[in-house]
Amino acid sequence: xxxxxxxxxxxxxxxxxxxxxxxxxxxxxxxxxxxxxxxxxxxxxxxxxxxxxxxxxxxxxxxxxxxxxxxxxxxxxxxxxxxxxxxxxxxxxxxxxxxxxxxxxxxxxxxxxxxxxxxxxxxxxxxxxxxxxxxxxxxxxxxxxxxxxxxxxxxxxxxxxxxxxxxxxxxxxxxxxxxxxxxxxxxxxxxxxxxxxxxxxxxxxxxxxxxxxxxxxxxxxxxxxxxxxxxxxxxxxxxxxxxxxxxxxxxxxxxxxxxxxxxxxxxxxxxxxxxxxxxxxxxxxxxxxxxxxxxxxxxxxxxxxxxxxxxxxxxxxxxxxxxxxxxxxxxxxxxxxxxxxxxxxxxxxxxxxxxxxxxxxxxxxxxxxxxxxxxxxxxxxxxxxxxxxxxxxxxxxxxxxxxxxxxxxxxxxxxxxxxxxxxxxxxxxxxxxxxxxxxxxx
Amino acid sequence: xxxxxxxxxxxxxxxxxxxxxxxxxxxxxxxxxxxxxxxxxxxxxxxxxxxxxxxxxxxxxxxxxxxxxxxxxxxxxxxxxxxxxxxxxxxxxxxxxxxxxxxxxxxxxxxxxxxxxxxxxxxxxxxxxxxxxxxxxxx
Numbered sequence: 001x002x003x004x005x006x007x008x009x010x011x012x013x014x015x016x017x018x019x020x021x022x023x024x025x026x027x028x029x030x031x032x033x034x035x036x037x038x039x040x041x042x043x044x045x046x047x048x049x050x051x052x053x054x055x056x057x058x059x060x061x062x063x064x065x066x067x068x069x070x071x072x073x074x075x076x077x078x079x080x081x082x083x084x085x086x087x088x089x090x091x092x093x094x095x096x097x098x099x100x101x102x103x104x105x106x107x108x109x110x111x112x113x114x115x116x117x118x119x120x121x122x123x124x125x126x127x128x129x130x131x132x133x134x135x136x137x138x139x140x141x142x143x144x145x146x147x148x149x150x151x152x153x154x155x156x157x158x159x160x161x162x163x164x165x166x167x168x169x170x171x172x173x174x175x176x177x178x179x180x181x182x183x184x185x186x187x188x189x190x191x192x193x194x195x196x197x198x199x200x201x202x203x204x205x206x207x208x209x210x211x212x213x214x215x216x217x218x219x220x221x222x223x224x225x226x227x228x229x230x231x232x233x234x235x236x237x238x239x240x241x242x243x244x245x246x247x248x249x250x251x252x253x254x255x256x257x258x259x260x261x262x263x264x265x266x267x268x269x270x271x272x273x274x275x276x277x278x279x280x281x282x283x284x285x286x287x288x289x290x291x292x293x294x295x296x297x298x299x300x301x302x303x304x305x306x307x308x309x310x311x312x313x314x315x316x317x318x319x320x321x322x323x324x325x326x327x328x329x330x331x332x333x334x335x336x337x338x339x340x341x342x343x344x345x346x347x348x349x350x351x352x353x354x355x356x357x358x359x360x361x362x363x364x365x366x367x368x369x370x371x372x373x374x375x376x377x378x379x380x381x382x383x384x385x386x387x388x389x390x391x392x393x394x395x396x397x398x399x400x401x402x403x404x405x406x407x408x409x410x411x412x413x414x415x416x417x418x419x420x421x422x423x424x425x426x427x428x429x430x431x432x433x434x435x436x437x438x439x440x441x442x
Numbered sequence: 443x444x445x446x447x448x449x450x451x452x453x454x455x456x457x458x459x460x461x462x463x464x465x466x467x468x469x470x471x472x473x474x475x476x477x478x479x480x481x482x483x484x485x486x487x488x489x490x491x492x493x494x495x496x497x498x499x500x501x502x503x504x505x506x507x508x509x510x511x512x513x514x515x516x517x518x519x520x521x522x523x524x525x526x527x528x529x530x531x532x533x534x535x536x537x538x539x540x541x542x543x544x545x546x547x548x549x550x551x552x553x554x555x556x557x558x559x560x561x562x563x564x565x566x567x568x569x570x571x572x573x574x575x576x577x578x579x580x581x
Contacts, residue, residue, distance in 0.1 A: 014480065014483070014484065016483070016487065016515075017479075017480065017483050017511060020483075020511040020514045020515055021511065023514045024510045024511065024514045027514065029513060029514065029542075072540065346532065346536075347536075352531075352532060376539075377544070377545040377546070377559065377562065377563075378535055378538055378539050378543065378544075378545060378546050379539070381535055381545075381546055381548075382532060382535045382536070382539075385530070385532060385535075386532075
């Protein structure tokens with residue numbers, strides 16, 4: 001007790017603190033559900049009087065994809081929506097005595113234990129298969145309602161099942177883990193079929209050049225005049241590729257990103273040749289920046305984009321370990337008269353150091369930090385540090401995803417000069433903006 | 443304006459605790475202090491507080507862990523927590539956002555800035571106290 005050093009932290013820990021420590025490790029805050037490991041004793045007791053239990057495993061398809069496209073808040077909110085729906089399904093698709101849990105903490109998939117089958121009998125595979133199908137249909141509607149194109153046609157959630165029966169030869173806990181793994185693995189084969197389908201679709205899109213380009217104005221927050229436009233490439237309508245972020249995230253994962261990127265860039269140049277005023281922001285992969293010659297050529301008229309003020313946008317999320325490579329071609333870009341913007345800034349992937357090394361002309365702050373910024377002091381703080389960094393390196397800040405006047409006001413007050421978002425205009429074909437829109441021309 | 447709202451200042455450095463206490467008391471708040479995690483958790487449970495200012499770097503239980511324990515406790519539902527740190531890195535602020543903190547105050551702070559931020563935090567809590575009262579009343 002004499003002094004802090006050498007004191008055993010556990011010795012003065014209250015029972016309540018010890019309990020909460022266990023709780024934070026075993027309990028999912030987003031959904032209020034326990035990790036299934038907590039239920040092992042309950043399951044053991046249930047199996048004293050029955051021969052087997054049903055397990056249904058529910059996994060939103062492509063968790064890391066959703067998180068990388070929309071950010072963790074959106075995944076958390078989807079996940080908690082799914083938990084609510086599973087709770088409601090008890091007594092309907094799921095039996096009254098079903099036990100809900102998450103696989104781990106923080107939660108990203110669910111495990112449901114079913115002590116009884118139809119009519120109080122034991123659960124059996126055909127019954128589980130039917131339950132899995134109905135649960136999937138119900139949860140897919142939640143995904144759809146949230147407006148998330150998870151993974152297309154078969155998307156939504158993956159639901160698998162297995163039976164858990166004890167075997168005294170094995171340690172019971174390991175039997176539980178193995179059965180949960182088995183339930184999880186069941187829909188896996190269908191998943192790879194889906195990946196093959198997506199790969200073929202992407203290859204077809206690249207071959208047929210079936211992307212269309214829409215434009216969204218970048219607006220001066222104080223004067224509301226238009227600085228220029230960001231070009232977005234969309235895949236074919238009514239497919240999962242229509243949302244640009246989903247198309248690029250999938251293409252990233254399936255290894256066609258660089259080709260798709262070139263295609264989209266050229267399409268943006270062609271579409272913009274129809275003539276919008278001001279600067280043109282075009283998204284490029286860091287890999288495609290390494291050799292800026294085609295871009296310079298395009299600017300000189302090769303692809304019809306003989307225009308001033310081309311700004312190449314790279315995503316902070318895509319930069320990864322390519323910061324040095326991009327920094328290395330910074331001078332070449334500048335000499336060629338090309339601007340550089342870093343997009344998706346503030347999502348926690350890169351530090352201020354990255355910005356300092358790249359010295360972009362524009363820092364585009366991610367919508368995740370902008371949405372609701374008028375009400376959240378931490379977001380305001382993060383935003384202000386990005387503005388401060390911008391001042392230091394001579395970059396203008398663009399607030400992305402502005403939907404309300406309150407957000408626009410907060411961004412302006414915090415020192416951002418520009419913004420884009422639905423408040424001003426949604427992305428639309430170029431014709432929408434060429435009818436004397438008051439764009440700052442050249 | 444402060445209406446005798448109660449604030450708990452958690453920091454392992456005595457000078458910081460005393461300075462913060464002096465500033466906030468002068469602004470009309472009722473201030474309690476704690477030097478570490480265990481003491482802080484005991485204090486918030488005795489509560490009720492309107493706001494906890496929580497230092498991140500402390501020996502033993504650090505501020506992130508205390509935040510996690512507060513957020514796991516139904517009895518403390520709606521309690522406002524501002525992290526309090528010399529680290530002003532973006533990743534620390536993102537961590538605060540994900541961990542459920544309400545604000546992030548970087549040390550050293552100006553007196554006016556601290557008072558303004560605290561006022562905003564406890565002012566926002568209007569409507570919050572009833573939730574918390576309901577929760578603590580159930581203990």
